[in-house]
Amino acid sequence: MSSIIQLLPDHVANQIAAGEVVQRPASVVKExxxxxxxxxxxxxxxxxxxxxxxxxxxxxxxxxxxxxDARLCFARHATSKIRQAEDLFSLGTKGFRGEALAxxxxxxxxxxxxxxxxxxxxxxxxxxGSKFISQEVAVLPKGTSFAVKNLFFNIPARRNFLKSDxxxxxxxxxxxxxxxxAHPNIHFSFYHNGSEMYNLPAAGYRQRIVGIMSGKTNExxxxxxxxxxIINVQGFVCKPEFAxxxxxxxxxxxxxxxxxxxxxxxxxxxxxxxxxxxxxxxSYFLYLQVPPNTIDxxxxxxxxxxxxxxxxALYAILRASIKHSLGQFNVAPVLDFDRDANLDTPYHYKDVxxxxxxxxxxxxxxxFTDDKxxxxxxxxxxxxxxYSSGASSSSSSGASFSxxxxxxxxxxxxxxxxxxxxxxGLDVExxxxxxxxxxxxxxxxxTSSLFDDEEVEQATQKTYQIHKKYIVSPIKSxxxxxxxxxxxxxxLYEQFLLNMTVNQAASQQLLFPLDLFYSxxxxxxxxxxxxxxxxxxxxxxxxxxxxxxxxxxPVNITESEVPQVIEQLxxxxxxxxxxxxYSQNDTIAKSMAKSLAVKTGSYLTEKEQDNLVNGLFACxxxxxxxxxxxxxxTMRVEDIDKKFAL
Numbered sequence: 001m002s003s004i005i006q007l008l009p010d011h012v013a014n015q016i017a018a019g020e021v022v023q024r025p026a027s028v029v030k031e032x033x034x035x036x037x038x039x040x041x042x043x044x045x046x047x048x049x050x051x052x053x054x055x056x057x058x059x060x061x062x063x064x065x066x067x068x069d070a071r072l073c074f075a076r077h078a079t080s081k082i083r084q085a086e087d088l089f090s091l092g093t094k095g096f097r098g099e100a101l102a103x104x105x106x107x108x109x110x111x112x113x114x115x116x117x118x119x120x121x122x123x124x125x126x127x128x129g130s131k132f133i134s135q136e137v138a139v140l141p142k143g144t145s146f147a148v149k150n151l152f153f154n155i156p157a158r159r160n161f162l163k164s165d166x167x168x169x170x171x172x173x174x175x176x177x178x179x180x181x182a183h184p185n186i187h188f189s190f191y192h193n194g195s196e197m198y199n200l201p202a203a204g205y206r207q208r209i210v211g212i213m214s215g216k217t218n219e220x221x222x223x224x225x226x227x228x229x230i231i232n233v234q235g236f237v238c239k240p241e242f243a244x245x246x247x248x249x250x251x252x253x254x255x256x257x258x259x260x261x262x263x264x265x266x267x268x269x270x271x272x273x274x275x276x277x278x279x280x281x282x283s284y285f286l287y288l289q290v291p292p293n294t295i296d297x298x299x300x301x302x303x304x305x306x307x308x309x310x311x312x313a314l315y316a317i318l319r320a321s322i323k324h325s326l327g328q329f330n331v332a333p334v335l336d337f338d339r340d341a342n343l344d345t346p347y348h349y350k351d352v353x354x355x356x357x358x359x360x361x362x363x364x365x366x367x368f369t370d371d372k373x374x375x376x377x378x379x380x381x382x383x384x385x386x387y388s389s390g391a392s393s394s395s396s397s398g399a400s401f402s403x404x405x406x407x408x409x410x411x412x413x414x415x416x417x418x419x420x421x422x423x424x425g426l427d428v429e430x431x432x433x434x435x436x437x438x439x440x441x442x443x444x445x446x447t448s449s450l451f452d453d454e455e456v457e458q459a460t461q462k463t464y465q466i467h468k469k470y471i472v473s474p475i476k477s478x479x480x481x482x483x484x485x486x487x488x489x490x491x492l493y494e495q496f497l498l499n500m501t502v503n504q505a506a507s508q509q510l511l512f513p514l515d516l517f518y519s520x521x522x523x524x525x526x527x528x529x530x531x532x533x534x535x536x537x538x539x540x541x542x543x544x545x546x547x548x549x550x551x552x553x554p555v556n557i558t559e560s561e562v563p564q565v566i567e568q569l570x571x572x573x574x575x576x577x578x579x580x581x582y583s584q585n586d587t588i589a590k591s592m593a594k595s596l597a598v599k600t601g602s603y604l605t606e607k608e609q610d611n612l613v614n615g616l617f618a619c620x621x622x623x624x625x626x627x628x629x630x631x632x633x634t635m636r637v638e639d640i641d642k643k644f645a646l
Contacts, residue, residue: 021103024162025052025151026171028108031100032146033179036060039144042202043187046176050193051168053151053159061143064116070123071135076102106130107158108151114144129154166528173197173521177212178258181251181285184208197520209236209285213249214546216517222329224286226321230313233321235286240272240326243280246571249519253287254295259306267315271322286318463609469600471609478636480613485600486625487616492593493626494619495556496536500585505537507552516563517547522570529569532588561596568595590626 022028029052036044039062049055065073076099104110105127115122122140126133152159162168169192176198180188184205190198200211210218221236238249250268252259272282296307308314463473471482499505518526526548530540539552553562572591598604604612616622616631625631 021099022107022151024171025056025168026175028052028056028104028148028151029058029172030175030179031104032056032058032148033176035100035146036062036144037179037183037186039063041143041186045189045191047191048169048172048193051165052172053162053165053168055147055149056151057145057147059143059145061141064119064122064142064144065114066116066119067123070112070114070125071132074101074105074125074127074130102130104148107155108153109149111147111149112144113138113140115140115142117142166524169524170521173524178251180212181208182253182256182258182287205235205285205287213519214517216547220283221285222325224321224325226317226324228317230290230310231317232289233286233318234289235284237268237271237286237322237325238283240275240280240282243276243282244571245279245281245567247281249283249285250281251285254306255289255292256287257297257306258304260304261306263311263315264318267319268322271319271326275326284322288314288318290314463606463613465604465609468603471604471613473609473613475634478634478638478640480632480634482613482616482632483625483630484602484604484612485597486629486631487612487622488597489593489625489627490619490622490631491612491615492556492596493589496589496592497585499537499554500532500535500589505535506555507537507539508555509539509552510550510559513541514550514559514562515547516550516566518570520545523548525570525573526566529573529588532584535585536588536592557596565592565595568592593626 021031025048029046029048033044033046036058039060041060041062043061045059047055047057047059106129109129110127112125112127113122121137124134124136124138124140126135152162176188176190180186180198180200184207185202187202188198188200189196198212200208203211206218206221206223209221220238220242222239224233224235224237226233235253250265252261252264268282268284268286276282290308294309463471465471465484466481469484471484471487473480473482523543523546527543530543534540537552537554537557538550541549541551543549550562553559557565569588569591572594573587598612622631
């Protein structure tokens with residue numbers, strides 16, 4: 001029997017490996033940016049077209065490569081980062097496997113230009129699907145440029161599974177932000193379809209965070225700084241009042257490498273215990289430095305998961321450092337409400353030695369020589385015996401007086417009527433002769449009505465609220481129990497959908513326009529949603545790179561609810577906007593209904609309960625909420641009788 005096991009060709013093996021390393025254009029961006037950082041570049045430029053589907057280009061001014069290295073870097077498991085297995089536990093670079101360039105070259109058209117500083121000429125290589133097309137000598141600047149075109153050109157199934165340009169661009173934006181936040185000492189620039197998205201000069205951590213997120217981020221940040229033998233924690237957390245619905249602005253960096261860790265995230269959430277609303281997520285940018293031999297990075301192809309030696313200690317230190325920062329900057333509430341914040345000792349004074357204050361005494365001080373008032377008192381005292389005998393002898397050392405020293409010039413007090421005068425003219429022996437006047441008390445309730453009592457019909461209550469969650473209403477066959485939140489969601493959903501598709505939505509103009517600040521990726525999403533939001537009643541004045549100006553809002557939304565509505569909408573559409581208009585309107589209507597619906601735990605008056613029940617059964621589909629959950633249940637009298645049956 002012949003052998004059936006054979007060695008796969010290199011181009012087939014590269015395509016198989018590319019399935020793990022390269023999942024979408026954002027994966028190419030991540031690998032190329034990290035290679036540029038490892039090349040010790042100080043200026044990195046990212047250029048993409050069509051969300052990376054047509055072009056991903058990274059240009060850096062790093063050390064470059066020789067002719068031999070330029071050809072060898074596209075081979076599998078060829079790397080300059082490590083030499084032996086032990087180097088995995090002392091990594092100082094981003095990459096170490098040597099699979100990225102080989103995987104990318106196997107599924108795209110790739111062009112590389114590189115040159116070292118000491119060389120006069122560089123190398124220009126063109127590869128298509130792991131096949132070397134050309135290698136030439138070229139005049140190039142110092143550094144390396146990778147251009148990846150037509151991604152997945154030879155794997156059409158993978159290309160068809162790519163999402164819309166909006167979704168893919170958001171993933172590219174996320175990868176760029178992660179690398180740029182981890183290395184604030186490098187100048188990054190980002191261009192998409194010819195327009196500049198970011199231009200981030202080298203700066204500190206705080207300036208880089210503000211430059212990437214938005215201009216209003218600076219006032220939200222609370223610094224965190226803790227240095228121990230196990231870990232060094234630096235970075236910033238956001239104040240609790242700026243918490244968001246989604247987890248888009250949560251970043252952990254371990255040794256300048258972005259990671260995802262649910263364990264460390266739980267430590268941050270426990271530090272915010274009692275400070276956040278239900279469902280809110282705090283933003284944080286935390287940079288952790290640990291010894292390289294205490295972590296293992298080689299557990300996932302994307303290198304975003306890390307194993308720590310002592311996770312429990314890291315958990316405790318991270319939680320304590322964040323809690324300390326929140327308390328130090330008066331973010332967390334304190335029990336002593338009368339405490340004077342001016343008396344707090346700054347944290348950096350904890351190691352400062354206390355100094356003994358110096359006291360200076362003016363021996364020639366005489367309080368009776370300069371002040372006219374004191375002179376008047378001294379004259380008054382000269383004709384009386386009010387001063388103690390020791391007053392003159394002690395004047396040279398500061399003038400101490402006995403307890404009776406001021407009796408000689410006490411202020412004259414006008415005689416006042418005694419308390420017995422209050423009862424002058426009253427016939428005490430005959431109390432009945434005293435006329436009593438009516439008294440009014442502040443705690444008496446004063447009620448008024450616009451109608452006379454006889455004009456008001458005494459109607460019996462038809463609805464009842466239970467546990468601020470359900471509304472019970474009697475019907476002919478028994479009763480119905482309505483979930484107030486789901487019912488209101490159904491009512492608002494149909495109202496918004498009707499305004500967006502049939503009616504012209506009414507808008508209320510704001511006296512002072514709202515300025516709402518968002519990140520660059522969120523602004524891209526808002527720009528696409530503007531036409532649909534305009535049909536619901538929103539009026540946008542202008543849009544800039546980091547904020548929008550809203551001058552009009554729908555009539556059934558208050559001004560304070562606008563940020564919450566848009567934030568919920570961005571959270572619901574983070575996976576992409578539906579292609580057709582109906583699905584887009586449906587998604588927006590559901591998101592706005594979820595944001596504005598009355599929540600469980602809200603008290604409703606009798607009139608509000610009636611309106612909610614009547615509005616629900618006026619809907620086209622009152623049985624289910626927009627999220628396919630029942631809005632009410634019916635209990636018949638027969639069912640209740642069975643409960644009481646013996």
